[in-house]
Amino acid sequence: MNINISFPPDAMRNLSLEELDARISVAKSRLGDKLLILGHHYQSDEVIRYADHRGDSFGLAKAAAQTDAEYIVFCGVHFMAETADILTSPDQKVFIPDVTAGCSLADCAEIDQVEDAWKIIHALGACRITPITYVNSGADLKAFCGRNGGLVCTSSNAKAAIEWALERSEKLFFFPDQHLGRNTAFKMGIPLDEMVVWDLEKPLGGNTPEDIQKAKIILWDGYCCVHQEFNAAYVKNLRKKDSSINVIIHPECNFELAQTADYMGSTAYIIRVIEESSAGTRWAVATEKNLVNRLKNQYSDKHIEILQSFEPFCETMAKITTVNLCYQLEQLVQGNLINQVVVEEKYCKEALKAVNRMLGLKI
Ligand code: 13P
Ligand code: SF4
DSSP states (O other), X not given: OOXXXXXXXXXXXXXXXXXXXXXXXXXXXXXXXXEEEXXXXXXXXXXXXXXXXXXXXXXXXXXXHHXXXXXXXXXXXXXXXXXXXXXXOTTOEEEOSOTTOOOTTGGGOOHHHHHHHHHHHHHHOOSOEEEEEESSSOHHHXXXXXXXXOEEEOTTTHHHHHHHHHHHOSEEEEESBHHHHHHHHHHTTOOGGGEEEEOTTSGGGGOOHHHHHHOSXXXXXXXXXXGGGOOHHHHHHHHHHOTTXXXXXXXXXXXXXXXXXXXXXXXXXHHHHHHHSOTTOEEEEESOHHHHHHHHHHOTTSEEEXXXXXXXXXXXXXXXXXXXXXXXXXXXXXXXXXXXXXXXXXXXXXXXXXXXXXHTOOO
16 A cells, blocks of 8 residues: 655745644544544643543553544554554554654564574473563564464553463563563562563573573563663762652663662553652653653642753654644544554554454453
8 A cells, every 4th residue: 555655845834833833723623523532641731732542561562452433543652552452343444644653663673583483482482472562663573473372562561461371371571672571470470580671682682492481481682762761870969869759651762760769651551650649759751751750840849850960852753743644634634644653464463463462361
């Protein structure tokens, strides 16, 4: 299928926020129930106010699975829109206002690399292995998990996904985010010496055959560059200055930092914990700046700061703007189905199997 990729004309970039707001409101009302706008928590304030539903990756996947809307416009990154396409029926269409809004973590693992590693790991031992892919991955990797008895997970259900997989096999192959895999498994009581990292630049992923045979969890060497900006040394200094500070982090942060944190969980979890905390409590948050600043503005009765001296920022999430959202909606009003996200037919069925296993987890 040929996708019609289209960017807003230059003239639209000069529109004021008020003009864009008026045009987006008109387009939204023209599209009515036909349209559902989904917005991830890392979207800017200007964009997220147009979302009919905001959420973490898991919440947005569920919203996509439940809607009857014909057009789903995704304000987030590409893998999230792909997951929505996997979960919706063939007569529903998913769009992303900028098709180049990718994810550096999802880009860390390619299907050929994963398949090569899978073959090598199997050749080293006959035991059953379950693959788990973090939702931040391509549809081809989700399909790989579907056809090999595995599943997808998000940061809000990684524990349940690992439990599910360990009930069925002795070993897990977890990709692409090593940190989510390690932090979650360690919290579940799996020691670090039962985990190895698969470095694709090295033979056997940088391990001995015995290491791989012994390991319970094989972690892909992937990471999110935004969450690697946070570190444990910063926490140590902060705690010296502020003994009542609560440290809350996203599980894409590194292991050393996770050991110093008071709370760890998905973006929706971070919001919930801070929302439910008492007035006057103090919070240092390790996740993307748009979310932290929004929490800061929303809960002025609490002290909320970012866990760094600068503001880590997801450039790809920020590719969705009021300008390209407005353009996307106006094109849809005119019947121009631009920037549609279509998962290749050959991946859909198997990827859906892996996503549905996730949706069926008891959490
Ligand atoms: P959540 O599922 O927690 O929203 O995380 C998605 C993500 O990309 C975090 O970097
Ligand atoms: Fe991907 Fe990291 Fe951005 Fe999340 S914050 S979308 S993992 S690059």
